[in-house]
Amino acid sequence: LAKTTQPISMDSYEGQEVNITCSHNNIATNDYITWYQQFPSQGPRFIIQGYKTKVTNEVASLFIPADRKSSTLSLPRVSLSDTAVYYCLVGVPSGGYNKLIFGAGTRLAVHP
Amino acid sequence: EAGVTQFPSHSVIEKGQTVTLRCDPISGHDNLYWYRRVMGKEIKFLLHFVKESKQDESGMPNNRFLAERTGGTYSTLKVQPAELEDSGVYFCASSPLTGGTYNEQFFGPGTRLTVL
DSSP states (O other), X not given: OOOOBOOXXXXXXXXXXXXXXXXXXXXXXXXXXXXXXXXXXSOOEEEEEEXXXXXXXXXXXXXXXXXXXXXXXXXXXOOGGGOEEEEEEEEOOOTTOOOOOOOOOEEEEEEO | OOOOEEEOSEEEEOTTOOEEEEEEOOTTOOEEEEEEEETTSOOEEEEEEETTEEEEOTTOOSTTEEXXXXXXXXXXXXXXXXXXXXXXXXXXXXXXXXXXXXXXXXXXXXXXXXXX
16 A cells, blocks of 8 residues: 655644645556554554545545645544544555555644 | 444453454445554554454554454454453444445444554
């Protein structure tokens, strides 16, 4: 799976929009971009996935430029409960068979 | 719908002892995965079951680790004998064989293993 690079940590305040960018220069043609969120003392949780352009769900938006060498996870109006580690993963979808390869993730701290 | 459950939530054992971790996947999920995070490191894949068969066990660190999934339902991961470096959090995840979202795995809360 393609290696990803993302900031180690970020700080924000309640109500702000947070954008976490992930670099994946060696992304392959068939690779999808997947983001997971992990709260303390819990397992990771899938939040969003995309292949190109923009994907939005009830939790976040994912922006992917045309060259797909990076992606940005956007969290609108964060709250204290969004404090978590966010992982960017890149890999090929195989009907759910993929083992996931996690990097260090981005530790987001949301302050009052 | 119940999520992935793991038992125990914490385990403290001495070096050389045996520990068995259990994972109950979401009902109907044929894919079951084990991962672990050792102190200060990233979450690493251990192995993957499809039903009762081991699909990929490339991440198993050594032969002290034995995973089973009899009957294709719950899974156990036994560490025998445990070593200090086995300390960490062991996660189990599951996903459906078909019809699911690509790369979406459902994780349990993990078992925190401490080897003294």
